[in-house]
Structures are given as C-alpha cells and as structure tokens.
Amino acid sequence: MPTETQLKAVLGGWPPAVLNPAGPYSEPVTLLAWALLIGGTVVLAIVLAALAVALWGAPSLRRRLGGDRAIWIGGIAFPVVVLTALLVWGLWLTGDLAAKAPRPGEMRVRITGEMWWWRVAYLDESGRTVIRDANELHVPVGSTVLLELDSADVIHSFWVPRLAGKMNMIPGRRNLLRIQADQPGTFGGQCAEYCGGPHALMGFAVVAHTPESFDRWRASRLAARPASVTSRGQELFMASGCAACHTIAGTQAAGLAGPDLTHVGSRRTLGAGILPNNRGTLAGWIADSQTIKPGNRMPNYKQLDARELNALADYLAGLK
Known part of the structure; x- marks a missing residue:
C-alpha cells in the first residue's frame, strides 16, 4: 500500500485539507463550517456551565437560574433564535453554489462515478466529448469549470x-x-458517499495549471494520435484480454468497461488515487490489483511472468 508521503507527493496533501480553501466555491463552505464549529463549541460551553450550576451551584443560584423562565429562554427561545439565524445565514452564504445551466464559453467536464473509479469526459460547447480520461481532472487556474456529475451504478459523491x-x-x-x-x-x-466494497479507496485528483500550461496540455490531448508501433507490451495487452475493458486510441483496444488508457502513463495516480503512478506500481497493479484494492473490478494477472509484466508495464508507462 502507498505511504502517506507518497500520496502527499502526487495529490498535493492527503487526506485532503478540508478547512483550507483554494477557490471561491470552497470558501463559503469553509466559512460555514468554522461558524458551525465555533457555534457548537459555544453552545456546549453554555450547556456544561448550566450542568455545573445544577450539580454544584449554590441553592440560591440554582433557584435564580431555574424554573419556568429558564426552560422558556434556554430550552425554547435560545435554540429557535440561534438555529433560525444559522439556517438563514447558511442559505444566503451558499445560495450561489447551486450550479444551473452552462454559461456561454464555460469549460464543461462530465464526471461519472463508477465502482470504484471516475470516468472523465471533457466536452465542447455542444456537449460532445472531445477528450477522455480517468481519475483526474485538469483545469486552468482562475477559470470556472462546470462539472456534470453522473453515476453509472450506485450513489457516489x-x-x-x-x-x-x-x-x-x-x-x-x-x-x-x-x-x-x-x-x-x-x-x-x-468519494464521500459509501458505495460498497473499496469505497474508501476511490480517490481523485484535480490538477490546476496556469492558463498557458493548460492550453499546452489540452492541445496535446486534442492532437491526432500517430499510428501505434507494435511492441511486446502491446501484444500482451491485446492477447491478455485487456482490450475488452480498456480503450487505447490508435489501437484496436476499444473497451468501455474500464478507464481509458490512452494517456495512462501521464497520470499522477493508479487505482483511482491510491498509488503513485510509475513503472513499478503499474506492474504491481496489473499482477495483483485485488490485494492492493480488494473488490475492485479488475482481475489479477498472476499468470504473467516477470518479463511479461515488465514489458506490459513499459508499454503502459510510455502512453503519455
């Protein structure tokens, strides 16, 4: 299994920093979270103080703070006012976060949750897929991106x-x-909604580029892919049945059940965010993915010997 240091290197921090916003659509959520945390702490302190008075306070103090008045103020008026104020403020604060129809010229990406990985499709203005990827999203810094979120099987988040x-x-x-x-x-x-099996191992990465870097990345993905040069690794890929589940542009591999592998060598992670992507982890994932991510839908390929695994890993690592 990967170490926390390895995941930090490829995902920019793991587990994700939930109270450190890096964009305008996370800042209101973070502010609301802090308000609820601080408010909850204050309410807890008041309750503990009232409990202390009830248990150990002087009789005169208990009489002064108790009775019907305390019930009406502390038990009804206080929670009604506080909770209503939090509700109204929270709705106002997060009202703009509900996305509606696409805006003209806005970048659109369709992300589909599957057991237990993410299918990513970059769309043009008419909604047609122009780039296919998996388990990571590339975006330009400073630009709003509209995500269209689907599920192919159960509820994900x-x-x-x-x-x-x-x-x-x-x-x-x-x-x-x-x-x-x-x-x-x-x-x-x-993934923030339990979806069975290896739900906890269903990670994702968003890579934010400078606008110039993003334009280069996008141009490289849109460029026509040259005809594939046959290698031992590609022969093994086709012969082992990998093409039944995976697509590699420029080859006869056109499976749709699993992630598109056209550019798998350039991804930061394997197995949906659980392994840093390199030649060694590719070989390990192919040979024994069920030990690394128990229950995932890719079978082990222990029938391949070391030379075959290395050839296959070399081929996939070269798909940039």
Whole structure:
C-alpha cells in the first residue's frame, strides 16, 4: 500500500485539507463550517456551565437560574433564535453554489462515478466529448469549470474539499457543480458517499495549471494520435484480454468497461488515487490489483511472468 508521503507527493496533501480553501466555491463552505464549529463549541460551553450550576451551584443560584423562565429562554427561545439565524445565514452564504445551466464559453467536464473509479469526459460547447480520461481532472487556474456529475451504478459523491463542497452522483440524474482553483497545484478528492466494497479507496485528483500550461496540455490531448508501433507490451495487452475493458486510441483496444488508457502513463495516480503512478506500481497493479484494492473490478494477472509484466508495464508507462 502507498505511504502517506507518497500520496502527499502526487495529490498535493492527503487526506485532503478540508478547512483550507483554494477557490471561491470552497470558501463559503469553509466559512460555514468554522461558524458551525465555533457555534457548537459555544453552545456546549453554555450547556456544561448550566450542568455545573445544577450539580454544584449554590441553592440560591440554582433557584435564580431555574424554573419556568429558564426552560422558556434556554430550552425554547435560545435554540429557535440561534438555529433560525444559522439556517438563514447558511442559505444566503451558499445560495450561489447551486450550479444551473452552462454559461456561454464555460469549460464543461462530465464526471461519472463508477465502482470504484471516475470516468472523465471533457466536452465542447455542444456537449460532445472531445477528450477522455480517468481519475483526474485538469483545469486552468482562475477559470470556472462546470462539472456534470453522473453515476453509472450506485450513489457516489464527488468531493474535492479545497475547491468545492461535495455533490452526490445519483443514477439516472445529472447534478451540476462549479469549481475554480485560484492557484496552481494538485488537489486531492474522495468519494464521500459509501458505495460498497473499496469505497474508501476511490480517490481523485484535480490538477490546476496556469492558463498557458493548460492550453499546452489540452492541445496535446486534442492532437491526432500517430499510428501505434507494435511492441511486446502491446501484444500482451491485446492477447491478455485487456482490450475488452480498456480503450487505447490508435489501437484496436476499444473497451468501455474500464478507464481509458490512452494517456495512462501521464497520470499522477493508479487505482483511482491510491498509488503513485510509475513503472513499478503499474506492474504491481496489473499482477495483483485485488490485494492492493480488494473488490475492485479488475482481475489479477498472476499468470504473467516477470518479463511479461515488465514489458506490459513499459508499454503502459510510455502512453503519455
């Protein structure tokens, strides 16, 4: 299993920093969280003080603070006023976070939660997919990005704490969420709704580029992919049945059940955010993914010997 240091290196911090906003759509959520935390602490202190008076206070003090008046003020008026004020303020504070229809020229990305990984599709203005990826999202700094959140099976929940609040992904329904990163970097996320099996190992990464860097990244993904040069690793990929679940552009691999692997070598993580991506972890994941992420839908390939694993890992690591 990966160490916390390894995950911090590839995800920019793990577990995600939930009270350290890095964009305008996470700041209201963080402010509300602090208000609730501080308010809850104050209420707890008042309750503990009242309990102390009831148990150990002088009889005269208990008589002065007790009775019907204390019940009406402390038991009814106080919670009604405080909770109503918090509700109204919270709704006002987060009212702009509910995303509606796409804005003209706005970047759109469709993210589909699956057991137990994330399908990512970058859309053009007409809603057609122009770039396919998995388990990470690339965005330009300072620009709002509209996320269209779907689920292919059960309820998932998309949550990148430093960029936005969480949003459920419900089968048969598309929810919208806007995010924006105000600084370059990598921001870790996590499925926040129990979805069975290895739910806790369903991570995500958002990579925020400077506008120039993002334009280069996007151009590289849109560029026509040259014809693939056959290698031992590619032969093994096709012969072992990998192409039945995975797509690699420029080859005959066109499976849709698993993540698109056209650019798998350039991703920061494997297994949906649980392993740093390198040649060694690729070989380990192929050979024994069920030990690394028990219950995931990729079978082990222990029938491959060391040379075959190395050839396959070399091929996938070269898919940039």
